[in-house]
Amino acid sequence: MSEIELFTALEGGSITSPKGFKSGGLHCGLKKTDRNDLGVILCEVPATAAAVYTTNIFQAAPLKVTRESLANGTLQAIIVNSGNANACTGEQGEADAYEMRAAAAQHLGVELNDVAVASTGVIGELLKMDCVRSGIAALPEKLDGGAAGAEEFCQAILTTDLVKKEIAVKVLVGGVEVTIAGAAKGSGMIHPNMATMLGFMTTDADISAEDLHSLLRSATNVTFNMITVDGDTSTNDMLVSMASGLAGNEKLTRLHPDWDAFAAGFTYVCQRLAKAIARDGEGATHLIEVQVNGAVHDEAAAAIAKTVVGSSLVKSAIFGADANWGRIIAAVGRAGVPVSPERVNISLGDIEVLLHSKPVVFDEEKALAYLQKSETVLITVDLHDGTGKATAWGCDLTYDYVRINAAYRT
């Protein structure tokens, strides 16, 4: 892995590891349990910022507000609630999102246009604004520049997630240490399409908004856009990135000799968060990684990888520890991209099950053991049609997915 030389994972790192960031969270009353449901990230200076949003036609009110705030390319605070998506809530919902922004700006002492708003939870119900108002008023005293503040924030953005998702790395830019960190939530309504969860990235790098945005987009394409839990794309999801510029590095541009290292570290943070979301897919017991090689081009490889990892039949088979490669090849064949049907190889881990599109007699006991015992199940598909490759991540389909989603609102 050449990437290991480019950046270093930061043990115990969090979104407050980059210089200039504080965060916090609390329970304001939107969730029925006493779990945190309101969180904030604050930068001590207006940060260079960029975001990508869901492609769903029905975009929740907070996305409109965040787009407005981001028009000037800077953000200083992000206010997030869970428990209610503030989506399909009409004019009142928009007014509520604007009020969240205004209240956060007032209590945090930052410009209105430097506040992003994000919401996640049930669609179509109005926010309990009394809770939100008192919560935002209480947030400033919860702000903390260490791991504790990040922990409270991470808890505040979760819905059906079982675990928080957080990672930080260090990169040298012109000899100066730069930190990149991210936190994310998401375990249902997750499907490959621009920004399919809530994700928040912080860095202390000095970088332009344009370069940050283009890096965010390219990193998203190979990470967050390559995961699927259930094929559903939310109305609310966004990935927001803030760069405080406080590391003191030479300004990063695409021409800087350390751009590749920074981009690799940034993409690694996205990939780790994306995989964590897939692993924490609702009800999941396995992370599934599908690597497709030898496709006619990368886009075809991506389409195939996403189709395989999104197949309900493949997902059920992995849950059942059944080496049912027939479902894998059936998914390859319906991905809608060119494939030569006579030369496909498929492996589960290092167990070859199909060679040149013909079944290989394999050790069923070994396959059963691999599927039962592996935290991550690796499916490799070699097409021998070209040099296109892609990796997608997902999770198995279990009784618990059905249980969780048969009773989400109630």
Add this chain to the structure above:
Amino acid sequence: MSEIELFTALEGGSITSPKGFKSGGLHCGLKKTDRNDLGVILCEVPATAAAVYTTNIFQAAPLKVTRESLANGTLQAIIVNSGNANACTGEQGEADAYEMRAAAAQHLGVELNDVAVASTGVIGELLKMDCVRSGIAALPEKLDGGAAGAEEFCQAILTTDLVKKEIAVKVLVGGVEVTIAGAAKGSGMIHPNMATMLGFMTTDADISAEDLHSLLRSATNVTFNMITVDGDTSTNDMLVSMASGLAGNEKLTRLHPDWDAFAAGFTYVCQRLAKAIARDGEGATHLIEVQVNGAVHDEAAAAIAKTVVGSSLVKSAIFGADANWGRIIAAVGRAGVPVSPERVNISLGDIEVLLHSKPVVFDEEKALAYLQKSETVLITVDLHDGTGKATAWGCDLTYDYVRINAAYRT
């Protein structure tokens, strides 16, 4: 319903109701239980025939053989096995499919090129040809021109299906009674794409192969291509239609005054079978019907209807009797077709839940009762963007879907 005047459902009708058809089935040893796994439909004359096939790139061996037989536009027999799909079985699989055809031709006394072959079941395992050979040899004595033969055939084509799917209607063509019938199997790996199950249609109408084929295609588009169980498209599926011409009607063409009646009856048979497949979706407890009106065109309506009915989150909510319309609108918004986000109405049965994209306060008790007690759950989406409309069918996602598919091979 004007259609009721055009044709009449035939009480107790079956694929042997049209003149000239016999059928039968038996257990030859491909299924582990003693259920039938080999079936045949025989016409007493070479029948005008047409078929549509799966769009999956990996097409099973029987499809190749059937395409060859159908090149001359006639069929006299269809031999079908369940328990093994004979897919991804290489040259041996092809040889086996050809041998099935040859054996059926020999034992039934028909031309080699008038035999279609269909298989369904597990992918990637070679057929037990000893069982198939002795089964085909024993099939002629099982042939029956009444309901009993059709029953044995219907049982022989089932896999994880819980119920047989069979229907017949009568139509007057130039004053002469014509019968149209169909039988189908399918409850998993079902997704809107040309011919996503095994389906067999018989009629005694006199009709050209070209007209039969074009009718088969147009009927499939609004019926079998509008159902989804799990989004997976099989390697094996086909819909084959045989017309014996023995009804004695004036030859049907598109210009015949009774063409519309015949087409309506034919489409009705397809629709009933398609809905029966969706209702019998693996583990399903409800049929879900999604009607989309007011789309920019019919294709957009179809894309939206299929996206909603295929959403794992919508399917789980229906299982849980949760009137979670937020998931419905989220699915509408990711269907990939134009929708004006401000004027969408959604109803569950006759309960309006969204009006002009804003939540309606509805009676949750009434909605719960509707979702719990309705065999068929109707979701209506009105877009107010144009005149495009479409209907799609699917089923809820349940614990049993996961149970069935976590342990299919084993």
